[in-house]
Amino acid sequence: MAAIYSLYIINKSGGLIFYKDYGSSGRMDTNDSLRVASLWHSMHAISQQLSPTVGCLGIELLEADTFDLHCFQSLTGTKFFVVCEPGTQHMEGLLKVIYELYTDYVLKNPFYEMEMPIRCELFDINLSQATQKDRVALLGR
Amino acid sequence: MATTACFIIVSRNDIPIYEAEVGSATKREDAAQMHQFILHAALDIVQDLAWTTSAMYLKAIDRFNDLVVSVYVTAGHILCVSDFNCVSDKKNTEKMENDIYVIFFAFSVGEVHELYIKILLNPLYLPGSRIASSHFDTKVRALARKYL
Amino acid sequence: MIGVGKIKQYSNVLDKPLSKGKQEVSSSAFAFLFSELVQYNQTQVDNIAELERRLEDAGYAVGARVLELLCHRDKGNRRETRLLGILSFVHSTVWKVLFGKVADSLEKGTEHEDEYMISEKELLVNRFISIPKDMGTFNCGAFVAGIVRGVLDGAGFPAVVTAHFVPMEGQHRPRTTILIKFGEEVLRREARLAVPCDIIGSLFDFCVCSSEHGNFNDLVKAIIATPVDVKYTISLHPNSFDLGQDELS
Numbered sequence: 001m002a003a004i005y006s007l008y009i010i011n012k013s014g015g016l017i018f019y020k021d022y023g024s025s026g027r028m029d030t031n032d033s034l035r036v037a038s039l040w041h042s043m044h045a046i047s048q049q050l051s052p053t054v055g056c057l058g059i060e061l062l063e064a065d066t067f068d069l070h071c072f073q074s075l076t077g078t079k080f081f082v083v084c085e086p087g088t089q090h091m092e093g094l095l096k097v098i099y100e101l102y103t104d105y106v107l108k109n110p111f112y113e114m115e116m117p118i119r120c121e122l123f124d125i126n127l128s129q130a131t132q133k134d135r136v137a138l139l140g141r
Numbered sequence: 142m143a144t145t146a147c148f149i150i151v152s153r154n155d156i157p158i159y160e161a162e163v164g165s166a167t168k169r170e171d172a173a174q175m176h177q178f179i180l181h182a183a184l185d186i187v188q189d190l191a192w193t194t195s196a197m198y199l200k201a202i203d204r205f206n207d208l209v210v211s212v213y214v215t216a217g218h219i220l221c222v223s224d225f226n227c228v229s230d231k232k233n234t235e236k237m238e239n240d241i242y243v244i245f246f247a248f249s250v251g252e253v254h255e256l257y258i259k260i261l262l263n264p265l266y267l268p269g270s271r272i273a274s275s276h277f278d279t280k281v282r283a284l285a286r287k288y289l
Numbered sequence: 290m291i292g293v294g295k296i297k298q299y300s301n302v303l304d305k306p307l308s309k310g311k312q313e314v315s316s317s318a319f320a321f322l323f324s325e326l327v328q329y330n331q332t333q334v335d336n337i338a339e340l341e342r343r344l345e346d347a348g349y350a351v352g353a354r355v356l357e358l359l360c361h362r363d364k365g366n367r368r369e370t371r372l373l374g375i376l377s378f379v380h381s382t383v384w385k386v387l388f389g390k391v392a393d394s395l396e397k398g399t400e401h402e403d404e405y406m407i408s409e410k411e412l413l414v415n416r417f418i419s420i421p422k423d424m425g426t427f428n429c430g431a432f433v434a435g436i437v438r439g440v441l442d443g444a445g446f447p448a449v450v451t452a453h454f455v456p457m458e459g460q461h462r463p464r465t466t467i468l469i470k471f472g473e474e475v476l477r478r479e480a481r482l483a484v485p486c487d488i489i490g491s492l493f494d495f496c497v498c499s500s501e502h503g504n505f506n507d508l509v510k511a512i513i514a515t516p517v518d519v520k521y522t523i524s525l526h527p528n529s530f531d532l533g534q535d536e537l538s
Contacts, residue, residue, distance in 0.1 A: 195368050196368070
């Protein structure tokens, strides 16, 4: 069973508002994660410009030797991306689920300030349930 | 039948929030004060009576000469009080009283109570404040004409 | 907008019938509106107690209206004059209309006679809300507490109503308990009202709950032999009514 390494949520200006890592491989400190977030934000923006197809929305999947990076961008420009083991299945589905959790437990929370780091207990609880391996496998059905 | 009636709605703390004098009889000079006096005198009786029954309509609770005071208590303890002038026909009093209850019942239960709820449901209406809606007034008077 | 075309427009609100009110509203729409309500009130206050009070006031206005509407619509124009009656009205009728289900539980406080609790595993208003650590015990259920206070106060049962988180064993999330503490005059009136109509019931329950402590038959004989004015004092314990029910079940 393939594993998720880490999950990032970045706001529309490229600031990291949520980071969580799973498992030991690929663990990094706060500064590194911030750097990855802003790096990805710029790369994503550049890719839109460079793409030969008209109306390209940016990179959705980056495949490397040691990891896959799946990215989902919402209409408001918030980006959700997961770094996972190469060949992991159902990541698009998982990102949609995470987006749904974000709209429910973050955006409907009166104590959340837009574009600021996410600190919502309910979001954490529901996220850890959604990222459980057996749950992710069910997304394929 | 009833010829004249005074109808008031009283809020929780005994403040009248709506008043209307309805009926066909020609108004006497002192009629307004008289009705006020009788209706307010009846309020104390209602305070106690309201807790002894779960019905909203408390029929005749008081009378003053030929005026019968009838009251309707809503769930929020808003009182719709009304007094009726029943023509004193000694032979037929019982039947006539009954008629009046029925009239008042139809008048306040069926319609005015509903109108009041609609006013209350308006988020801009502060519960316990005066009902200033002219629409409400027109409707109540139209109802009175229909039943009295 | 969804459904706009379907609703008949009335020139005046007074012409609109008081419908059965079975329509449902979007939970998201409510969640966003409620979130906005909390955020707005947050900008108007200096401390958490103040915020709680403002939410409660917002709920109070809802409660006062809901009472009037539901007694007319669902109870066929009957008022509630008794304590347990109004509590079960809140617990079932009001809850069902506002939240689509009856409340999880309605209990009597164990420590004080004048306290009742309505508990809910997951309160609708709290479904999407995480309270930040620095806000301590603040609970958005204050809004619901306000609704309950509005209903009770409107019906003539003034009470202090508060919302609390109560941790549950084996559960991630604490449940929300709405604590109702009735005013003194309510209990006094309740005791007075208990006399004429429930005398038989109270006496019976009194027998049942006292039977553990003494001989049941003796007690019944004693009560039958008691003159009427003494019965009056016996039934002055409205709580024997509740105790009796617990014991029976």
